Amino acid sequence: MKILTVRNIQKSFGKEPVLRGLSFDISQGEVLSVIGPSGSGKSTLLRCVTLLERIDAGFIAYGDLVMAKTDEASGKAVYSPAPALQQIRRRFGLVFQNFNLFPHFSVMRNITEAPIHVAGKSREEAEREARALLEKVGLGEKADSYPCELSGGQQQRVAIARALAMQPDILFFDEPTSALDPELTGEILKVIRNLAEEKMTMVIVTHEMAFARDVSDRVIFMDDGAIVEQGDPKQVIENPKSERTRAFLARFSNS
Amino acid sequence: MTWDDILNIVVRMAETSLTTLQLFFMTLIISLPLGLLMAAIRMSKIRPMSFLMRGFLLVMRGTPLMLQLVFFMYGVRLPFPRLHVAVVAFGLNYAAYFAEIYRGGIESIPSGQREAANVLGFSKRQTFFRIILPQVVRRILPPMGNEFMTLVKDTALARIIGVTEITSFAESMQSRHVTILPVVIAGIFYLVMNSVVSKCFAAAEKRLGYYSP
Numbered sequence: 130m131k132i133l134t135v136r137n138i139q140k141s142f143g144k145e146p147v148l149r150g151l152s153f154d155i156s157q158g159e160v161l162s163v164i165g166p167s168g169s170g171k172s173t174l175l176r177c178v179t180l181l182e183r184i185d186a187g188f189i190a191y192g193d194l195v196m197a198k199t200d201e202a203s204g205k206a207v208y209s210p211a212p213a214l215q216q217i218r219r220r221f222g223l224v225f226q227n228f229n230l231f232p233h234f235s236v237m238r239n240i241t242e243a244p245i246h247v248a249g250k251s252r253e254e255a256e257r258e259a260r261a262l263l264e265k266v267g268l269g270e271k272a273d274s275y276p277c278e279l280s281g282g283q284q285q286r287v288a289i290a291r292a293l294a295m296q297p298d299i300l301f302f303d304e305p306t307s308a309l310d311p312e313l314t315g316e317i318l319k320v321i322r323n324l325a326e327e328k329m330t331m332v333i334v335t336h337e338m339a340f341a342r343d344v345s346d347r348v349i350f351m352d353d354g355a356i357v358e359q360g361d362p363k364q365v366i367e368n369p370k371s372e373r374t375r376a377f378l379a380r381f382s383n384s
Numbered sequence: 385m386t387w388d389d390i391l392n393i394v395v396r397m398a399e400t401s402l403t404t405l406q407l408f409f410m411t412l413i414i415s416l417p418l419g420l421l422m423a424a425i426r427m428s429k430i431r432p433m434s435f436l437m438r439g440f441l442l443v444m445r446g447t448p449l450m451l452q453l454v455f456f457m458y459g460v461r462l463p464f465p466r467l468h469v470a471v472v473a474f475g476l477n478y479a480a481y482f483a484e485i486y487r488g489g490i491e492s493i494p495s496g497q498r499e500a501a502n503v504l505g506f507s508k509r510q511t512f513f514r515i516i517l518p519q520v521v522r523r524i525l526p527p528m529g530n531e532f533m534t535l536v537k538d539t540a541l542a543r544i545i546g547v548t549e550i551t552s553f554a555e556s557m558q559s560r561h562v563t564i565l566p567v568v569i570a571g572i573f574y575l576v577m578n579s580v581v582s583k584c585f586a587a588a589e590k591r592l593g594y595y596s597p
Contacts, residue, residue, distance in 0.1 A: 225496060229496035232595045
């Protein structure tokens with residue numbers, strides 16, 4: 130079953146095209162990694178499918194809910210009305226590169242605020258679920274701490290728990306380990322690996338090639354706002370067909 | 385001048401200071417929310433609104449409060465008691481300063497906070513009141529402390545339109561008894577009030593400091 134459908138999306142910042150007609154699908158339970166050089170449009174892609182940026186043209190749908198489609202007459206993307214978009218927001222979660230936890234809330238409140246005030250859950254239910262999620266990411270003891278008291282790796286694990294608390298169909302990661310010291314990336318990757326084993330549908334923008342190869346079902350290599358190559362992670366990362374993919378990956382294996 | 389005279393001045397000045405305190409608190413009640421509204425209009429994406437508000441803020445901050453008091457008293461001729469006319473002028477003037485402080489605070493919150501709230505499905509209203517504003521309050525406490533202390537002292541300007549407050553009372557006592565002592569006592573009154581303001585802000589900063597490392 131297709132959870133996310135993206136067709137020919139285009140996006141420019143001013144006159145600078147950032148996404149030049151991308152298309153891909155995500156199926157239930159699939160883990161997709163997006164790799165590529167900085168400035169290739171990976172983050173913009175995530176921001177477009179999570180409604181943080183608006184596309185200029187193209188089609189995006191979550192299951193049967195259409196987020197945006199190109200108007201035939203004008204050629205411009207038209208977004209669905211606000212209530213539909215709000216319904217779509219409930220279907221995905223996003224984990225940011227720099228966590229973006231709410232500094233004035235405790236860990237517990239960071240996780241429960243949206244379930245209570247957006248999803249309308251009772252405080253007891255939200256807190257019970259939050260505790261289970263904190264256990265899952267290995268931070269059962271930290272419910273009453275504030276983000277500033279946690280390490281980067283711990284903050285990112287809270288951010289993952291916060292996203293999971295809204296029970297998304299699909300979870301996006303925007304370079305989840307890029308702001309972390311190398312010794313802390315492991316704890317994040319482990320959490321993502323566990324989620325993959327539970328068949329959580331995920332799209333991960335990452336520079337961790339070995340991780341992308343091991344954990345994903347499919348890899349997309351992006352360059353200059355377009356998908357250059359996609360397919361089986363082993364094939365794309367170890368034996369890329371495209372010259373550009375090969376050149377990009379060579380820099381990683383050399384380092 | 386006898387000790388009785390001095391005691392009498394202190395007691396009557398304490399009574400007069402109630403007017404000063406009324407002006408102080410009524411100004412805050414008006415200007416704190418009004419400043420937030422002005423900041424919202426100032427940051428509005430609707431260009432003409434933002435432009436007009438910029439002009440208004442420039443006038444309110446760029447002309448003497450004393451002139452504004454005279455303007456509202458004798459120009460606009462508001463049908464209120466003098467104290468309330470003073471509250472209107474003070475309220476608008478201080479709201480203008482608060483608007484700029486709010487704006488600075490709001491713009492200093494990283495965009496990631498809004499984005500995280502947006503992705504979690506918070507409405508714009510929820511995002512502002514639950515996520516942004518509490519962090520803004522924490523950040524603007526020091527400049528707000530300054531404004532509050534200035535306001536305590538600025539209340540003395542209300543005498544221009546005939547409000548009897550601490551300074552005008554001190555002046556009249558000074559000419560009656562031909563001594564500077566009432567002015568010194570008035571100074572002590574302001575100092576005590578501002579010590580309380582300062583203490584309150586120190587306590588608030590400490591209370592809201594729980595989330596900084």
